[in-house]
Amino acid sequence: MSEDQTNPTPPSHNAPPGEIAAAAKAAAHTRRAFLFKLSLAMNAAVGAFLAVPLIGYLLGPAMKKPSETGAWIPLGKLSDFPVGETRLAEFRSPVASFNDGDTAKAACWVRRISEDKLQVFAINCAHLGCPVRWFAQSKLFLCPCHGGAYYEDGRRASGPPERGLFEYRTALVGDSLLIHSGDMPTFTTEAVNKPKPLIQIAPASSADEAKAASLSTNVATPAARSNEWPA
Amino acid sequence: MASLKDRARTAGSSLYDWVELRLGLLKPLTETATHPTPENSASWLYVFGSAASVLLVLQIVTGILLALAYSPSANEAWNSLAQLNHVIPLGWYLRALHGWGSDFMIAIVLLHMVQVFLFGSYKFPREMTWIVGVGLLLLTLGMAFTGQVMRFDQDAYWGLGIGASISSHVPIVGPYLVHMLLGGPIIGGATLARFFTLHVFVIPGILLGGVGLHVWMVLRHGVSDWPMPGRIVSRSTYQKQYHELTASTGIPFVPDAAWKDGVFAAALLLAVMACAFFFGPFGPGGAPDPTIIQTAPKPDFAFLWIYALLAFLPPSIETPVLLVAPVIGIAGLLVLPLFAGEGERHWSRRPIAVLLVSVIAVTLGIFTHLGTYTPWSPVMSAWTSAPIPAKLLANRTPLQRQGALVLQDKQCRNCHAIAGSGGQRGPALDMIASRMTEDQIIRQVLQGGGNMPAYGNALSPSETKALMQFLMTLRSNDLPPAIDSSTKLTHPGESQTTQPTPAQKNP
Numbered sequence: 060m061s062e063d064q065t066n067p068t069p070p071s072h073n074a075p076p077g078e079i080a081a082a083a084k085a086a087a088h089t090r091r092a093f094l095f096k097l098s099l100a101m102n103a104a105v106g107a108f109l110a111v112p113l114i115g116y117l118l119g120p121a122m123k124k125p126s127e128t129g130a131w132i133p134l135g136k137l138s139d140f141p142v143g144e145t146r147l148a149e150f151r152s153p154v155a156s157f158n159d160g161d162t163a164k165a166a167c168w169v170r171r172i173s174e175d176k177l178q179v180f181a182i183n184c185a186h187l188g189c190p191v192r193w194f195a196q197s198k199l200f201l202c203p204c205h206g207g208a209y210y211e212d213g214r215r216a217s218g219p220p221e222r223g224l225f226e227y228r229t230a231l232v233g234d235s236l237l238i239h240s241g242d243m244p245t246f247t248t249e250a251v252n253k254p255k256p257l258i259q260i261a262p263a264s265s266a267d268e269a270k271a272a273s274l275s276t277n278v279a280t281p282a283a284r285s286n287e288w289p290a
Numbered sequence: 291m292a293s294l295k296d297r298a299r300t301a302g303s304s305l306y307d308w309v310e311l312r313l314g315l316l317k318p319l320t321e322t323a324t325h326p327t328p329e330n331s332a333s334w335l336y337v338f339g340s341a342a343s344v345l346l347v348l349q350i351v352t353g354i355l356l357a358l359a360y361s362p363s364a365n366e367a368w369n370s371l372a373q374l375n376h377v378i379p380l381g382w383y384l385r386a387l388h389g390w391g392s393d394f395m396i397a398i399v400l401l402h403m404v405q406v407f408l409f410g411s412y413k414f415p416r417e418m419t420w421i422v423g424v425g426l427l428l429l430t431l432g433m434a435f436t437g438q439v440m441r442f443d444q445d446a447y448w449g450l451g452i453g454a455s456i457s458s459h460v461p462i463v464g465p466y467l468v469h470m471l472l473g474g475p476i477i478g479g480a481t482l483a484r485f486f487t488l489h490v491f492v493i494p495g496i497l498l499g500g501v502g503l504h505v506w507m508v509l510r511h512g513v514s515d516w517p518m519p520g521r522i523v524s525r526s527t528y529q530k531q532y533h534e535l536t537a538s539t540g541i542p543f544v545p546d547a548a549w550k551d552g553v554f555a556a557a558l559l560l561a562v563m564a565c566a567f568f569f570g571p572f573g574p575g576g577a578p579d580p581t582i583i584q585t586a587p588k589p590d591f592a593f594l595w596i597y598a599l600l601a602f603l604p605p606s607i608e609t610p611v612l613l614v615a616p617v618i619g620i621a622g623l624l625v626l627p628l629f630a631g632e633g634e635r636h637w638s639r640r641p642i643a644v645l646l647v648s649v650i651a652v653t654l655g656i657f658t659h660l661g662t663y664t665p666w667s668p669v670m671s672a673w674t675s676a677p678i679p680a681k682l683l684a685n686r687t688p689l690q691r692q693g694a695l696v697l698q699d700k701q702c703r704n705c706h707a708i709a710g711s712g713g714q715r716g717p718a719l720d721m722i723a724s725r726m727t728e729d730q731i732i733r734q735v736l737q738g739g740g741n742m743p744a745y746g747n748a749l750s751p752s753e754t755k756a757l758m759q760f761l762m763t764l765r766s767n768d769l770p771p772a773i774d775s776s777t778k779l780t781h782p783g784e785s786q787t788t789q790p791t792p793a794q795k796n797p
Binding site for chain 1: 363364365366367368447448451452454455456457458459464465466467468469470472473474475476477478479480481577578579580581583584585586587597600601603604605606608666667668670673699700701702704705715738740741742743744745747748
C-alpha cells in the first residue's frame with residue numbers, strides 16, 4: 060500500500076498487449092512532439108538570426124542621423140550674387156547617387172544682404188516642401204501649393220507654414236560662396252543645416268578642430284540675423 | 291454506331307474525368323460557382339465587389355505590360371514614360387488604361403464600401419469580411435499613391451516632398467521616417483526604387499492575398515440577403531434564418547445572379563476603355579527636375595481632398611490633425627462591425643449611418659472640388675498676365691493710374707482678383723472702397739494681418755499714396771464709400787477724416 064503511493068506501478072507486465080503498444084506509441088509520441096517543439100525552437104532561433112540582417116538592410120536608410128549627412132559645396136562666385144538681390148542658385152546635391160538623374164539637382168535662393176552678409180534659403184516651403192518663388196517687387200517668397208508666404212529674410216509672412224524658410228549654413232572661401240547641404244530640408248531633417256565644422260575630414264588635432272569651428276562660425280548665424288528685421 | 295456528337299461527348303467526359311481525378315478542383319469549383327444564393331441578393335446594387343476584382347485583374351494585366359517598357363530608375367523613368375506615350379506602338383493606350391483603371395477602381399471600391407455600409411452587410415457574421423475590406427481599401431489607395439510616384443514627373447517629385455514633410459512631423463521618429471520613405475537623404479533613385487518595389491511587389495501581393503481572404507469569407511457566409519426594415523440581425527438566429535431563406539428562395543449564383551455582375555463588369559471595362567481612348571494617359575508632366583520651380587504641384591484626383599484640407603488647417607492644429615485623424619478614422623472603420631455587429635440592417639432604420647455617409651460624401655466632394663482649382667494658391671503670373679480693365683482706368687487722375695501700376699507691380703493681383711481675374715487667396719478688390727475706408731486699407735496693406743503679409747517694407751510712402759488713390763476708386767457707382775462709423779463718436783466735431791475720392795462716372 061505505502062509502496063504503491065510512493066512508487067506507482069507503471070503500465071507493466073500484466074496489462075494486455077494492445078495497451079502496451081498504445082503506451083509505447085504514447086511514449087514515442089511525446090518524444091516526437093518534443094522533437095517537433097525543438098525543431099520549432101531551432102527555426103525560431105535560425106529565423107531570428109536570418110531576420111536581424113534583413114531588417115538591418117531594410118532599415119539602413121533610417122539609421123543615419125540627418126546631422127551626419129551632407130557636405131560643403133560651392134554655389135559659385137560671390138560676384139554672381141549682387142548686393143541687395145535675391146537670386147536662384149543651382150547645385151548638385153553632395154549626397155546624390157549615380158542613379159538620381161535630374162533629382163540630384165537642387166536649387167536655393169541666395170540673398171546677398173551686404174558685401175559679406177548672405178542668407179541662403181532652401182527652395183522647399185517650410186509647410187510641405189513645395190518650391191517657393193521669389194518676387195522681388197513685393198519682397199516675398201510665395202509657395203504655389205498652399206499659399207505660404209515669407210518675407211525677404213525668410214520669416215513667415217502668412218499662410219499655413221508654422222515657421223520661416225529653412226536656411227543653409229554658408230561660408231565664404233576667397234571669392235567662393237559655399238553652403239552645407241545634405242538632407243532635403245523638412246521640418247525635422249533640417250538639423251543638417253545646424254552649425255558644423257567646415258572641414259569634413261576629422262581634424263588631426265584639437266588646434267585644427269578649433270580652426271575649423273572658427274571658420275564655420277565666421278559666417279553670420281541665422282540666430283544673429285533674426286534681429287535684423289524688426290518684427 | 292455512335293454518332294460523331296456522341297463520340298465527342300464521350301471523349302470530352304473522359305478527359306474531364308482524367309483531369310479531375312488528378313486535379314480534384316473542377317467539381318468543387320463548379321459547386322462553388324453554382325451555390326444557391328438568396329434570390330433578393332441578385333441585385334444591380336450587388337455588383338461592385340466583383341467589378342472591383344475585374345478592375346484589379348485589368349490593373350495587373352496592364353501593369354505587367356507597362357513593366358515591359360518602364361524603367362524604374364530616376365535617370366530614365368520619365369523618358370521611358372515619354373517613350374511609352376510617343377514611340378512604342380499603343381504604349382499611350384496601355385498607360386491610359388492603367389491610369390483610368392486606377393481611378394475607376396478607387397471609385398468602385400468606395401461605392402462597394404458605401405453599399406455594404408448602408409445595407410448593414412458588415413454585421414454578423416461578416417465582420418471580418420468588412421475588416422479585411424477596409425484593409426483592401428487602404429491597399430488600393432496605397433497603389434494609387436505609389437502609382438502616382440511611378441509617373442516620375444514634377445507632381446510625383448513634389449508629392450514625395452509633401453509625403454516626406456508630413457512624415458517629418460511625427461514625434462521622435464520623424465527624421466528616420468523621412469529617410470525610410472525616401473530611401474536616403476534626398477528624393478532620388480532610391481526613392482523611386484522603393485516605391486516601385488511597393489507598387490509592383492509588396493502591395494499587389496498583399497492585395498491579392500486580401501482579396502482571396504475576402505472572397506473566401508463571402509463564399510463561407512454567403513452573399514448577404516437584401517435588408518428589410520425590422521428584420522433584426524442577431525448572433526443567435528441570423529445564420530439559421532439565412533439558411534432557411536437560401537433553402538426557400540435560393541437560386542444558383544451562376545448563372546441566375548452572376549449575369550448582372552457580368553454585364554456590369556463588361557460595361558465598366560468598356561467605360562475604362564472609352565476614357566482611355568478619348569482622354570488618353572495621365573502625363574507625365576514636366577521632368578522631375580527640382581531646379582524647375584515654375585510649377586504648381588498637385589496630387590492625383592483621389593488625394594485632392596487631402597491637398598485641399600492641408601490648405602485650410604491652421605498651423606497650430608495641422609500636425610495633430612494630420613497624425614491623429616487618420617489613425618482615428620481607420621480605427622473607426624475597423625472596429626465598426628465589432629460594436630455594431632447586430633441590429634437593424636435597413637438604411638431607413640439607421641439614420642446615423644445615412645447621415646455619416648452623406649456628410650462624408652459632401653465633405654470629400656467639396657474638398658476635392660476646391661482641390662481642382664486651389665483658390666488658396668497665389669496665381670503666380672497674374673501680376674503680368676491679368677491687366678486692369680480699361681474702364682477702371684478711364685477718367686482717372688495720373689496719380690490714380692500710377693496706383694494701378696503699383697498694384698500690378700507689387701504682385702497684389704497674385705492674391706486679389708479684379709474683374710474676375712487674379713488670385714483668390716485674398717478678397718477681390720472690385721468693391722474694396724465700399725467696404726473699407728482709406729485708413730483701414732492703409733493699415734491692412736502696411737501691417738498685414740489675417741492671411742496677408744505686411745507690405746510696409748515693400749512699399750515706399752509715395753507708392754502707398756498712389757496705391758490708395760487707385761484703390762479708393764474701386765467701388766461701383768451706386769455704392770457709397772465706406773465710412774468709419776466710430777469716427778462720429780470719437781471725433782463728434784469732425785466729419786470723416788479721409789473723404790474717399792468720389793468714384794468718377796464711367797464712360
